[in-house]
Amino acid sequence: MLQLREATIDDLALLQRWDEAPQVVAADPNDDWGWATELLRRPAWRRQLIAELDGRPIGFMEIADPARADDGYWADWLAAHPAYAATPSRAIDIWIGEADALGQGHGTRMLQDALRLSFADADVGAVLLDPLASNTRARALYARLGFVDIGPWRFGDDDCQVMRLSREAFRSPG
Numbered sequence: 001m002l003q004l005r006e007a008t009i010d011d012l013a014l015l016q017r018w019d020e021a022p023q024v025v026a027a028d029p030n031d032d033w034g035w036a037t038e039l040l041r042r043p044a045w046r047r048q049l050i051a052e053l054d055g056r057p058i059g060f061m062e063i064a065d066p067a068r069a070d071d072g073y074w075a076d077w078l079a080a081h082p083a084y085a086a087t088p089s090r091a092i093d094i095w096i097g098e099a100d101a102l103g104q105g106h107g108t109r110m111l112q113d114a115l116r117l118s119f120a121d122a123d124v125g126a127v128l129l130d131p132l133a134s135n136t137r138a139r140a141l142y143a144r145l146g147f148v149d150i151g152p153w154r155f156g157d158d159d160c161q162v163m164r165l166s167r168e169a170f171r172s173p174g
């Protein structure tokens with residue numbers, strides 16, 4: 001059974017180990033998540049979640065409000081896309097840290113849970129993702145879930161592809 005729980009400072013070593021996993025490095029080569037600091041705070045604009053499979057931690061997700069994030073990660077993108085910025089949104093980061101748990105449907109389940117959590121807030125009209133442009137496998141997975149390509153964007157040192165799922169598309173998949 002797959003379950004989500006809040007990440008805590010007790011997950012510090014786990015998250016630092018996952019940061020070194022090849023599939024995580026490949027997907028997120030440049031970001032420093034500052035776990036030792038960030039796991040100690042719970043700002044209202046984000047949730048940091050651990051996915052457990054039958055009690056074993058296998059992956060991580062962050063669900064954030066890009067407009068309220070105090071790291072300013074999405075600020076330039078939102079400023080450049082006022083029509084999208086007008087819709088309250090959530091942005092999701094996801095990875096599976098345990099290599100032997102890849103490719104078995106767990107990431108799809110995690111994302112579906114994150115989408116349900118995001119859209120449970122009646123104000124939220126869309127969910128955003130920012131895979132590396134080169135991460136074609138993740139992009140294909142997101143497209144299968146109904147996300148559409150909005151366009152390329154450079155976040156820091158990373159060339160990404162912004163993808164978006166509207167509440168309407170979430171309600172009526174396919």
Ligand SMILES: CC(C)(COP(=O)(O)OP(=O)(O)OC[C@H]1O[C@@H](n2cnc3c(N)ncnc32)[C@H](O)[C@@H]1OP(=O)(O)O)[C@@H](O)C(=O)NCCC(=O)NCCS
Pocket residue numbers: 023024027094095096097101102103104105106107108109130131132135136137138140141
């Ligand atoms: C992307 C990810 C969360 C998907 O979870 P998953 O449990 O592996 O995927 P599922 O079994 O639910 O679905 C399979 C699909 O996921 C994608 N996928 C599988 N392994 C992947 C990998 N190592 N990297 C990226 N995408 C992958 C593919 O689209 C795959 O379909 P395919 O086998 O037809 O190519 C997971 O593969 C992962 O953590 N990858 C490494 C980190 C990453 O790319 N994170 C996303 C950053 S935007």
